[in-house]
Amino acid sequence: MIESWFRGTRWISRASVAIALALSIALAGCGDSVPPSSNLPIGSQRAVTHVVAPGETVYHIATEYGVSVGRLMAANGLTDPRELRVGQVLTIPGAYRGASIGTASSGVHPYTGERASRQFQWPVQNGVVSSGFGIRNGAMHDGVDIAAPVGTPVYAADTGVVIFSGMLHGYGNTVIIRHDASYATVYAHNQRNLVSEGARVACGQQIGEIGRSGRTTGANLHFEVRRDNVAQNPLAYLPEPATSDGISFAAAGGS
Template identity: 85%
Template sequence: MIDSGSTATRRISRTSLVVALALCLALAGCGDSVAPPSLPIGSHRAATHVVAPGETIYHIATEYGVSVGRLMAANGISDPRDLRVGQVLTIPGGDRGASIGTASSGVRRYTGARSSRQFQWPVQNGVVSSGFGIRNGAMHDGVDIAAPAGTPVYAADSGVVIFSGTLHGYGNTVIIRHDDDYATVYGHNERNLVSEGTRVARGQEISEIGRSGRTTGANLHFEVRRDNVAENPLAYLPDPASSDRISFAAAGGS
């Protein structure tokens, strides 16, 4: 549960997630768009791949339709530059030919299998302008939802705020830890409305959409992570009903 374990354990969890976000941004340009991967969340099939000359961790992840973070975690890789020719990689849930779209594909409605764990949309009115996956050789670990600056941002589920501050690239950011080792990330805020250690309820306003950090316009950068590994947020969000004010753009995002 959220509050189980010692204070030291909770501090380590908070620190490791913030460090993971910073490392992701530095190495792969997180906070920048693509369509969802074709492999559904929850697929546990594993394949192997022998690294060939000239290949990078990002190209291999794209080829098999898995996230860079998951591929690195499955192989104990902390630095993508450590990849060696001839190295045999385990591809978690991977399948050659299952690819992730590019920015030119636009952002499509999610049609894959949805996770049994469902969050609520963090905004009530916006346009999904950038999807989860590889873009220009870099991993985008969440989705961007464009809306006017000042638009309310809501907690996708109940939990405890483990970070409320500024992260390089992400700007003003709130991170909430939920049960079952999940966390959600809310970046580019105009201002944060909650502080670290605060318990928040599902649907509680936690920030306002803004342009802080590295972004091309006012939007929310939203991530869903489990054990610090980024997952496709659209697999964890309900399909917007016709009455909802959530739509999908052809291209764009931060």
């Protein structure tokens, strides 16, 4: 049982600690077989820029785009975060805009963040990314929401061990899978969880069904990637869907 619910961007679980200590060898997953694309800009290679708005900080902007504060400051010649000025145009390091996926007016722009060498597979085969990672309505959104009809299968994004399967406040029916000593993924708002705590799951194995449990405005999967218990931008860890795939991007919404 989770001892304390998600606090900020961190979660604590007795089960996760016990399993982490028991796993002396990292679990091998199909995500590791995906060639890293961290050095391959997406689309037309137009650098992403951001105009600083009132009230924004370096930390908030870095979080929104999934880059580190240090890289953001270095890319823009900032030596002190207090140097940030309203109206200043910042270049987002390692981020490029492409036009291959989604609509021009999309509120969840695909792949504007820094690409990770560690890759997972999409947890849903058909769905719409309705809300992205970062600050949303003044609060941190720790994952992405993938909207799909109730009952749509939810799949494990990689091989791992289920360290939690049950209800979480706000998250509803939730499954958490630890993949190795560093990485875990979170699958929330499920209609049903199909795996139990302690179970070993394969990459691509069905672990649940999309639902509306917890605090949500519609049927969707809330999906998180956590490294050392810190939430990361999931799009940096997921392959870019081909135009024939069932994943698309839409205006912001979701849970």
